[in-house]
Amino acid sequence: MKRLTIFLILTFGILCARAQESADSAAQPAPVVQSAAEASxxxxxxxxxxxxxxxxxxxxxxxxxxxxxxxxxxxxxxxxxxxxxxxxxxxxxxxxxxxxxxxxxxxxxxxxxxxxxxxxRTKDNIEQIPEFFLTEWMRDVRHTMSCTAWSIVSLAALVCALALFLAYLLAQRLPLRKTGFYGTLVAVAVFMLTSWFAMGERREMLDDTQAVVMSLSTAVKSSPDKSATDLFVLHEGTLVEITDRLDNWCEVTIADGKKGWLECKTIETI
The missing domain is CATH 1.25.40.10 (Tetratricopeptide repeat domain)
Known part of the structure; x- marks a missing residue:
């Protein structure tokens, strides 16, 4: 009888505890939508x-x-x-x-x-100064891959050059030595060219002289002064190159070679 009483008390205690947990969970407020600061x-x-x-x-x-x-x-x-x-x-x-x-x-x-x-869709129709065709062609080739990709190709060319040079040193037969020698020259040339491409892409990626006009329209001045003469007007989306800075002014050059000053707040660097 005593054991039965203890069993009933324990059972009743467990049921009460579970009921309390259910009531607490029901009393909790509904989950709120995550804010932007909390979202991953x-x-x-x-x-x-x-x-x-x-x-x-x-x-x-x-x-x-x-x-x-x-x-x-x-x-x-x-x-x-x-x-x-x-x-x-x-x-x-x-x-x-x-x-x-x-x-x-x-x-x-x-x-x-x-x-x-x-x-x-930009308003400024600026004609670019013609470039030497070989320079333009080399830049187009360089732009076919990223800096990382050119670096990987360059490293692969270096490994090939070392392997071919080793073959040239160790080969006993003359045809194999010739293959190793000329193959080394070609691999070294590829290594130098791809390294140059990789450095060019990295230099362009870190370049902070190119900027885009953010204002709907902005007057380019003859000097870094609001009262200076207006040389020409640039509109939103036009690409410029920053050639000099003075306080809150930037000297810029556009694709056709024209140059002038505008406020730095009107442009944003790429």
């Missing part, structure tokens, strides 16, 4: 992509910018952000981020095509 980059990415697909380009732009503000960058992020800005009609921002994406993936045809579409 992956969640923000999905949220931005969903907004873009649904045609809510303003929200997509804001969420992509939140990812960017966390110090995260990628080709896809720049590309999607550029597309969102383009859909919103902000040509300056779209050109800026297309060009940033292109620096990371210079051989991407989609980025290059979308950039050309965005630049075609």
């Amino acid at each position: 980059p992956e969640q923000l990415w999905d949220r931005a992509n969903t907004a873009y697909i649904n045609g809510d380009f303003h929200t997509a732009t804001e969420v992509y910018e939140q990812i960017l503000s966390r110090g995260l960058t990628s080709v896809k992020l720049y590309y999607n952000l550029a597309n969102s800005y383009f859909k919103e009609g902000q040509l300056g921002k779209s050109v800026l981020f297309y060009r940033r994406a292109l620096r990371l993936a210079p051989g991407n045809d989609d980025i290059r095509y979308n950039l050309s579409v965005a630049e075609a």
Whole structure:
């Protein structure tokens, strides 16, 4: 009888405890939606992509910018952000981020095509100074791959050069020695060329002299002074090269060689 009483007391205690837990869980407030600050980059990415697909380009732009503000960058992020800005009609921002994406993936045809579409909508029709055809051709070849890709090809060429040189030293037969010798020369030439391409891509990727006009229109002055003479006017989305800086002014050069001063706040570096 005593054991039965203890068993009933324990059973009743367990049932009461479970009932209390159920009541506590029922009393808890419903989970709130995660704020942008609490969301992970992956969640923000999905949220931005969903907004873009649904045609809510303003929200997509804001969420992509939140990812960017966390110090995260990628080709896809720049590309999607550029597309969102383009859909919103902000040509300056779209050109800026297309060009940033292109620096990371210079051989991407989609980025290059979308950039050309965005630049075609800018108001400034600037004719470029003609370049020597060989220089332009070499740059086009260099832009087919990124800095990392050229570095890998360069390293592979160096390994081939060392292997062929070893074959030249160790081979007993004359044809093999000739193959090793001339193969080493070719591999060294490829190594030097691809290393030059890799350094060129890295230099261009870190270049802070290229910028895009962000203002709808801005007057380019003859000197770094608001009262100076207006030389010409540039509009949103136009690419410029910064050649000098003085306080809050930047001296810029455009594709046709014209030069002048404008306020640094009207442009943003790539």
